[in-house]
Amino acid sequence: xxxxxxxxxxxxxxxxxxxxxxxxxxxxxDEKVETLFLAGKIHGTTHLSIGQEATAxxxxxxxxxxxxxxxxxxxxxxxxxxxxxxxxxxxxLFGRENGTNNGKGGSMHIADLxxxxxxxxxxxxAGYPIAVGAALSSQMQGKxxxxxxxxxxxxxxxxxxxxxxxxxxxxxxxxxxxxxNNQYGMSSSIKEMxxxxxxSERGAAYGIEGVTIDGNDIVAVVDxxxxxxxxxxxxxxxxxxxxxxxxxxxxxxxxxxxxxxxxEELHWETNHDPLQLTEKLLIQAGILTKEASQQIEANRKEAxxxxxxxxxxxxxxxxxxxxxxxxxx
Amino acid sequence: MAQKTMIQxxxxxxxxxxxNDENVVVFGEDVGNNGGxxxxxxxxxxxxxxxxxxxxxxxxxxxxxxxxxLALEGYRPVPEIQFFGFVFEVMDSIVGQAARTRYRMSSTxxxxxxxxxxxxxxxxxxxxHSDNLEGLMAQSPGIKVVIPSxxxxxxxLLISAIRDNDPVIFLEHMKLYRSFREEVPxxxxxxxxxxxxxxxxxxxxxxxxxxxxxxxxxxxxxxxEKEGISVEVIxxxxxxxxxxxxxxxxxxxxxxxxxxxxxxRQAGVGAAVMAEISERAVLSLEAPIMRVAAPDxxxxxxxxxxIWLPNATDIExxxxxxxxx
Numbered sequence: 296x297x298x299x300x301x302x303x304x305x306x307x308x309x310x311x312x313x314x315x316x317x318x319x320x321x322x323x324x325d326e327k328v329e330t331l332f333l334a335g336k337i338h339g340t341t342h343l344s345i346g347q348e349a350t351a352x353x354x355x356x357x358x359x360x361x362x363x364x365x366x367x368x369x370x371x372x373x374x375x376x377x378x379x380x381x382x383x384x385x386x387x388l389f390g391r392e393n394g395t396n397n398g399k400g401g402s403m404h405i406a407d408l409x410x411x412x413x414x415x416x417x418x419x420x421a422g423y424p425i426a427v428g429a430a431l432s433s434q435m436q437g438k439x440x441x442x443x444x445x446x447x448x449x450x451x452x453x454x455x456x457x458x459x460x461x462x463x464x465x466x467x468x469x470x471x472x473x474x475x476n477n478q479y480g481m482s483s484s485i486k487e488m489x490x491x492x493x494x495s496e497r498g499a500a501y502g503i504e505g506v507t508i509d510g511n512d513i514v515a516v517v518d519x520x521x522x523x524x525x526x527x528x529x530x531x532x533x534x535x536x537x538x539x540x541x542x543x544x545x546x547x548x549x550x551x552x553x554x555x556x557x558x559e560e561l562h563w564e565t566n567h568d569p570l571q572l573t574e575k576l577l578i579q580a581g582i583l584t585k586e587a588s589q590q591i592e593a594n595r596k597e598a599x600x601x602x603x604x605x606x607x608x609x610x611x612x613x614x615x616x617x618x619x620x621x622x623x624x
Numbered sequence: 625m626a627q628k629t630m631i632q633x634x635x636x637x638x639x640x641x642x643x644n645d646e647n648v649v650v651f652g653e654d655v656g657n658n659g660g661x662x663x664x665x666x667x668x669x670x671x672x673x674x675x676x677x678x679x680x681x682x683x684x685x686x687x688x689x690x691x692x693x694l695a696l697e698g699y700r701p702v703p704e705i706q707f708f709g710f711v712f713e714v715m716d717s718i719v720g721q722a723a724r725t726r727y728r729m730s731s732t733x734x735x736x737x738x739x740x741x742x743x744x745x746x747x748x749x750x751x752x753h754s755d756n757l758e759g760l761m762a763q764s765p766g767i768k769v770v771i772p773s774x775x776x777x778x779x780x781l782l783i784s785a786i787r788d789n790d791p792v793i794f795l796e797h798m799k800l801y802r803s804f805r806e807e808v809p810x811x812x813x814x815x816x817x818x819x820x821x822x823x824x825x826x827x828x829x830x831x832x833x834x835x836x837x838x839x840x841x842x843x844x845x846x847x848x849e850k851e852g853i854s855v856e857v858i859x860x861x862x863x864x865x866x867x868x869x870x871x872x873x874x875x876x877x878x879x880x881x882x883x884x885x886x887x888x889r890q891a892g893v894g895a896a897v898m899a900e901i902s903e904r905a906v907l908s909l910e911a912p913i914m915r916v917a918a919p920d921x922x923x924x925x926x927x928x929x930x931i932w933l934p935n936a937t938d939i940e941x942x943x944x945x946x947x948x949x
Binding site for chain 2: 396397398399400404406408413414416418421423424425426427428429430431432433435436454455458459461462465616619620621622623
């Protein structure tokens with residue numbers, strides 16, 4: 296296959312089709328999660344990545360299995376992009392033994408160490424210093440590994456963000472801080488919570504290059520992430536990427552979204568849907584047809600249905616599991 | 625064998641493990657060239673290099689998270705929190721993350737982190753430098769909390785903590801750092817975590833204690849012996865998880881027990897020990913379980929700590945009360 300879409304990472308047409316497929320995985324997985332949640336089949340809480348598919352799929356695609364990520368409470372997309380199996384993820388949400396964490400972590404703590412996924416996290420900002428620790432281990436071992444630390448806009452006001460950025464900068468660690476700025480920390484608009492136009496400006500305070508990109512533009516995501524990864528691999532330190540995006544759904548299950556207008560939501564869904572935009576790009580580039588796109592969607596829908604079947608077939612952990620892995624012995 | 629202070633024993637333990645295992649890394653605020661506030665890491669950077677012993681910025685939360693990331697990738701981090709009162713800045717990394725990572729990932733991946741920190745009263749440091757916060761830690765399953773009471777134990781317990789594959793909080797009482805010397809072997813040795821020691825055998829009353837209060841209890845026991853009261857002193861060494869077996873064995877032997885802690889009364893390790901005894905050995909008791917602890921007030925400033933801190937005199941009085949009940 297050719298290379299019809301100009302990009303800095305040298306991705307081929309096939310690569311973009313793969314990314315597009317991952318985006319559908321993320322969209323359909325989370326749409327299914329929402330349905331299951333409303334049906335009372337999944338408990339706890341859940342945070343959906345719908346509307347933020349390009350950031351996870353575009354950046355995660357550039358990582359190798361040996362590279363690492365840390366993720367957030369809104370982490371299903373990151374895990375899917377890092378190739379954690381949807382079957383096991385769904386089973387984890389169901390709290391089943393065949394889940395990624397044997398049913399002991401749930402939606403907010405999906406981890407898959409063998410795939411380089413150090414875990415999503417229920418605490419906003421907790422991933423920052425963990426990612427920096429992973430990156431320090433790469434540097435100390437002289438390994439050619441990169442860590443992407445995913446985080447949200449709200450977390451840039453946590454102390455851990457500032458501590459971690461400074462650590463990564465003074466030691467020039469191979470880490471990419473990837474801020475998905477979906478513009479709201481639960482109900483608070485980031486515009487009211489910081490007094491700067493772009494979160495990426497915060498990098499300058501720590502001697503870190505910061506870039507702001509359109510997070511729903513798949514090529515922009517690929518280009519910025521690729522440059523940050525290459526820089527990290529060459530030992531030239533961290534990058535702070537701010538990818539502007541929008542979560543189409545509420546913060547979590549109970550959010551009535553009184554803090555934003557339906558007009559604003561419609562604007563993003565109509566004009567900035569990353570799936571629509573990517574489909575259009577691929578069709579215009581001549582590497583996808585509308586029919587092929589619908590086929591991909593249907594295939595991935597089927598994969599998500601299979602994940603639910605896999606999850607429902609799993610057993611709940613035995614009560615004895617409550618006492619396992621608290622300590623080594 | 626040479627006579628050594630607890631701080632020397634700790635430095636030796638760190639050096640031993642840095643030598644023994646190339647995955648051991650020591651880091652924290654001022655631990656590198658400066659050798660730490662109390663000189664616990666003195667000379668280690670010079671001996672093992674800046675890659676193994678290094679300074680961090682003033683960033684406790686960063687230090688804690690860093691340890692987790694390193695541990696997940698095969699390192700054996702030994703971070704220092706400069707004073708344990710600064711632990712509030714790193715509570716999420718310790719209690720919210722490190723303590724639970726293994727469980728919530730249902731993982732066989734180890735988290736061999738040893739967080740060292742000085743704490744404790746009696747040296748006139750301000751409140752947040754002195755606070756006894758072990759109770760906060762002890763309430764968190766997934767971490768072990770170790771508090772040595774003397775130089776010999778400090779070396780053996782610290783080596784065990786570093787070799788242990790679970791996160792360990794290793795608390796070093798500042799008053800014990802240099803207040804006395806003891807024979808400490810040059811070579812490496814371990815003392816098991818989770819096992820209490822019988823610091824002194826006795827038959828009339830059991831004192832269950834740990835940390836700096838072991839010395840005070842031994843002093844009290846010595847005086848009481850002169851009055852014909854035979855006191856057994858149990859040094860918990862690890863306050864979480866508790867060595868209940870050793871505690872109960874002593875209580876069953878003496879039938880009278882005084883729990884001694886430097887920390888405030890409410891909740892805490894002493895309360896947990898008392899609850900375990902009342903649940904398991906109430907029929908062996910000939911007197912109520914008694915307690916010596918600091919008052920439920922804020923750790924005081926300056927000279928006031930002389931009044932506030934429990935001491936051998938308080939312990940003596942309480943043991944007599946139990947004995948005469």
